[in-house]
Amino acid sequence: MKIPNEYLGTLNKMSADDLADWLLEGLRCWEESPPKNIPFTPIGLLLTHHEDIGVQLAAVYEKLDAPTQTRFRKGLAHGITRCRDVDEWQGVLRNMVWLAKTLKVADALQPIFFRLKGFLKVAKSKEALRSRAYVINILASWMEEPLVTQEFEQLLKKPDYFDKTDIPIIFLNLLKVHPKKLSEYAEQQKLFFSTGKRRSALCSFVDIRVS
């Protein structure tokens, strides 16, 4: 994406809070009725609907100067904190979380876990359940951050914290970081692996890793 210097100059003057508002308002309108791109001022009309909005925002980030990139990362973390706990905002949250992982914004991890342990733990709507599964998926692929591994290890110890549908993605990714803990994780999730099909899948998995 080519961004004219005039527009980059405007973006490079924005504070972390401005950027948080910019992301929240922009992403919220992107999901709504037209014209969707205008709130992403000054670059709204440079964004296209033929490409994913997250991919485009990641490209914008790459064009910012280094201090603004730092503020953008802070803004992203602030923005995740400020997402509203209603269905209409779940698409915004998912886009922000994807962007945080893509840009490797470690500061966003605390706010993401706050969401996971708070609203997303108790909400039952289709949109919230989708966000919950999405956040777990993104975090599971972010195990190179020690905080993520620690949090997951703690949460796995709590009975019934995760749904059985979440276990495979968490289990596989934890093992990528700590392969020697396979028996420990399997023991913690013995209820999950108690069914014949899952137990045989685990045995095949162990066979593959051993061989």
Place this chain on the structure above:
Amino acid sequence: MFSTLNKEPLGRIVLANIQCAYDHEHIERDLLISFLKAWKAAYISYAPIYVEEIINLIHNIADKEVKYRFQHKAKPQMPDKVSTIIRWEILHKNLNIIELNQMGIEVSNSAEYEEHFFTKVAAAFDEHPKILNDGTYGYLDYNDGQFWITPSDWIEKLRHAKPANLANQVRDILGLVHFNSNVALFELCFLATAIHPNNKATPTFIEAEAHQRFKAHNNPADNEGWGSTVYLQRSYKEGIRTGESELFARQVPLYKANGQLKAIGLTTEHAEWVDPNDEAAILNMQNEFVGTFDLRSEFVTWLNDNI
């Protein structure tokens, strides 16, 4: 507005495609004029400075006023199956994330897709056809449910021919110039009968928006009414080579269209072998491509005077 567009190659590509739609009446003349006037009004209202911004206003207008899209007069015959090519970052948002978690498939893009990523995703779709979200409206929830389609046969033949890199080749044949290296691509193949006749059309400049390698046929009957993609090349000095057939479609209820998800793979080369950060090289390619059009200066003058 039209003079500004005429100053840059991307604007000239759009102008040349407008000229084509006007000369050969791809769209009913009054409707075309009405669209151009709506575009001009939006231009005055939003006061965009740059050519890309002016062109992107097309989306805002066509998004609000659906009557402007899918108006090409050609009536292309449909094959049994059609496909759309979709990148993972968009596809995963249309998949049931709970199912993906159960299958251990990560949605996050990664510099290195794991070895069996593509086959795992395709297998997940085979085993759980309901993995495709119904979306808010029951169809692929991307770009307001609108996307490009192409007959599926040629992709299958190409796949069987085992090219060195299927993703690079499909990208090049379809003129997908915005996909550079390291883009994970999938093919969503489905029954053409799932598309309502009013929800597909040969593309014009209105559907193409800011597509950098779009070139409409002069004669709507060419290629049996289908549009043709521009085969991405290293140079367009000798003219363009057409790729494959294409149409624009919307609101396809994929969940009941016998959809199949097939892996295409990861692109390993930049489109047209041009570094996406090399603005001079990009401009050079656009100038070469616009050189394959015959945009008349009097047509631009006519637009300026009459719209």
